[in-house]
Amino acid sequence: MRIPAKAHVAIADGERFLLMRNGGTPDEAKLELVEEPSLDGEQESGAFGHHDPKSDDYHTQEKLDHAASAASWLNRAVLQHWIEELVVVADPDTLGEMRRHFHVETRDVLVAEIDKQVTGMPGPEILEVIEGA
Template identity: 70%
Template structure:
């Protein structure tokens, strides 16, 4: 998958959220760490309104809530025009919950998704995984 110049890359799992940006070009992408966004005040609830047998588990519910809060943060950043193109990388469970909360504006700027656990990996390894997808 090609990463457009200046595109943001959100790397998410059930506990972490890292935001990067392509500081290079499409042909020579270079991911630069932008932020570890604060989710304070997001307080979104994951698994709300659907029957997920896993949501009875406290740890699983926290992970679903985290994903919903990340989606809320990304939605707001897109609506405020702070993110104009976006790639989301998340483990499959987190990706599924994120998708449930996408605003249509976020869907419009979404360049791609990669359902893979990559949090905690260095930027060059994340870049390689995205480009190989």
């Protein structure tokens, strides 16, 4: 897939959350790190508080909470018109949890959602994964 120019790319897993941006063109994308936002103030609870058989595991619940907090951060950025186009790349569990928390306006600016684990990869490899989706 092609990433629109200036589109933001959120990279997430159950522990990390990075925000990148396409500083190039759709034909020649160039991912640039914008920031690794702190989610300390978000305090979102994953799995909407319903019983998830996996949620009895503290580590799993912590990952779901992190995904919910990342979605909350993105919602705020979209509602403040800081993000106008968004690609989200996250492992399947994280992406699934984030989807549950996306605001309708966040859904409206989503260009793509890619369920792949890419945190820890360098920018060029992340770009290859996105372009191959």
